[in-house]
Amino acid sequence: MTSAAVSPVPSTPQIEAANFLNLLIVDDERSIREACREVAQSLGFTALVADSAEHAYRLLETQSIDAVLLDLRLPGAGGLEALRRIKERRPEAIVIVVTGYGTVQSAVQAMKHGAYDYVTKPFSVDELKNLLERTAGHLRLKTENRMLREKVKSKQGFGGIIGRAPEMEKLYRMIAKAANSVHPVLILGESGTGKEMVARSIHYSGPFRDKPFIPVDCGSLVPTLMESELFGYVKGAFTGANQTKDGLLAIAEGGTVFLDEVGELPVDLQAKLLRAIQEKEIRPVGSTRRISINVRILAATNRDLEHAVMQGTFRRDLYFRLNVLSLRIPPLRERRQDIPLLIAHFLDRMSRDSGQEKLLSDKALKAMLAYDWPGNVRELENCLERTYAFTSGPLIHTTDLPREIANLPVTDAGNGSSHREIVPMAELEKQTILSAIAELNGDKLQAARLLGIGKTTLYRKLKDYAAQP
Numbered sequence: 001m002t003s004a005a006v007s008p009v010p011s012t013p014q015i016e017a018a019n020f021l022n023l024l025i026v027d028d029e030r031s032i033r034e035a036c037r038e039v040a041q042s043l044g045f046t047a048l049v050a051d052s053a054e055h056a057y058r059l060l061e062t063q064s065i066d067a068v069l070l071d072l073r074l075p076g077a078g079g080l081e082a083l084r085r086i087k088e089r090r091p092e093a094i095v096i097v098v099t100g101y102g103t104v105q106s107a108v109q110a111m112k113h114g115a116y117d118y119v120t121k122p123f124s125v126d127e128l129k130n131l132l133e134r135t136a137g138h139l140r141l142k143t144e145n146r147m148l149r150e151k152v153k154s155k156q157g158f159g160g161i162i163g164r165a166p167e168m169e170k171l172y173r174m175i176a177k178a179a180n181s182v183h184p185v186l187i188l189g190e191s192g193t194g195k196e197m198v199a200r201s202i203h204y205s206g207p208f209r210d211k212p213f214i215p216v217d218c219g220s221l222v223p224t225l226m227e228s229e230l231f232g233y234v235k236g237a238f239t240g241a242n243q244t245k246d247g248l249l250a251i252a253e254g255g256t257v258f259l260d261e262v263g264e265l266p267v268d269l270q271a272k273l274l275r276a277i278q279e280k281e282i283r284p285v286g287s288t289r290r291i292s293i294n295v296r297i298l299a300a301t302n303r304d305l306e307h308a309v310m311q312g313t314f315r316r317d318l319y320f321r322l323n324v325l326s327l328r329i330p331p332l333r334e335r336r337q338d339i340p341l342l343i344a345h346f347l348d349r350m351s352r353d354s355g356q357e358k359l360l361s362d363k364a365l366k367a368m369l370a371y372d373w374p375g376n377v378r379e380l381e382n383c384l385e386r387t388y389a390f391t392s393g394p395l396i397h398t399t400d401l402p403r404e405i406a407n408l409p410v411t412d413a414g415n416g417s418s419h420r421e422i423v424p425m426a427e428l429e430k431q432t433i434l435s436a437i438a439e440l441n442g443d444k445l446q447a448a449r450l451l452g453i454g455k456t457t458l459y460r461k462l463k464d465y466a467a468q469p
């Protein structure tokens, strides 16, 4: 009999665990750097390499780094000094030190100075793999704990974002990561997928949540107004500029400016925005003075910006600037398992707001599950809001839903005809009663109450149905 307990290959969850984690490998020996890079990448890490401490510091300034593999015997700076400076720049980053054979003492020193673990040269691929897997697990746990803390803080999860589909879980990890970086983030998603919600969530789960979050709709203003909104103006800059006004990029000081529909920004403003981001300075309209700014830029678009770049309507350099980290929110039709969750969430909110509880009939729910939701969560929310307002009884039927949803051929539609069925009143009543009871897990008293009929009537009708052939 062979043993089934031993698994010789790393399992998928471990590979998953390292996804979206950035590892910086600092070693002056090229062959070691490359070997480590290969192992790290095979585990799902994004690996960056530096051949000196100085090179590593430069990368730490511009890249978001989760973990560092640091050779303690670098030429130039002493290893411990490098460790200290890395920790100073990125206190959150996990540092694993690499020591030479017989210098365990230096590893002990390094651990005292905040290193997470060490490995002795020469090491095997398996040794390194184990260590990196452990690191990934630790980092993931840290992120999860942080997310959990945020959740408790807001009591609402990621700013109330609903969804348990794997793509959404991935999104939450990315949000947690983005929240703790200062770089621009580009949020991509079809209309109504929750781009603004995600932007708020990034801001409010980050360290500068007490500073302003200012959304700017780049598509809604005429270009000249847009410029003065973003950069501000001085008195007399143009007719009607009766007094100096600060721009939103200055008002958001220390916080976040969310550039919604950034793809709509006119080309000349794109150039000005790029300069503002790069130089951290703006020049108000009509002024000769530059003002320094300190804001975090989040941008969103439902347009294909890469395509716009190719067509010349969006600046390539700005695209790269904004796209340091990008998050894609999947459309609702790609995560149908979230539809019931969202429906429950919205119905719950509406019944709390109106003080009147309403439920969806089984068929209505099926129709909603079958629909494609081109307008995504926003369309679902609007649809429920309208339906809620116009349905008088406690149960929402298929016929109460908008036509495009009600008319969908649902698999068990009855007679197989693709026409909307015409159902006799008695049958409708029967369906209503039975589905209410089913929805309420068999609670007949509650069903009678919600249907607005007496419990004796309900029992009589049930007896009739049971007697029917």
Ligand SMILES: Nc1ncnc2c1ncn2[C@@H]1O[C@H](COP(=O)(O)OP(=O)(O)OP(=O)(O)O)[C@@H](O)[C@H]1O
Pocket (backbone or CB within 6 Å): 160, 161, 162, 163, 189, 190, 191, 192, 193, 194, 195, 196, 197, 198, 302, 377, 378, 381
């Ligand atoms: N995952 C979600 N959970 C709960 N509510 C959501 C979710 N996604 C979106 N919503 C709700 O749907 C509506 C649209 O969201 P939001 O404005 O963030 O989307 P958007 O992508 O910016 O849309 P648009 O492109 O139309 O501006 C909001 O009322 C928001 O509260």
Ligand SMILES: [Mg+2]
Pocket (backbone or CB within 6 Å): 195, 196, 260
């Ligand atoms: Mg929006």
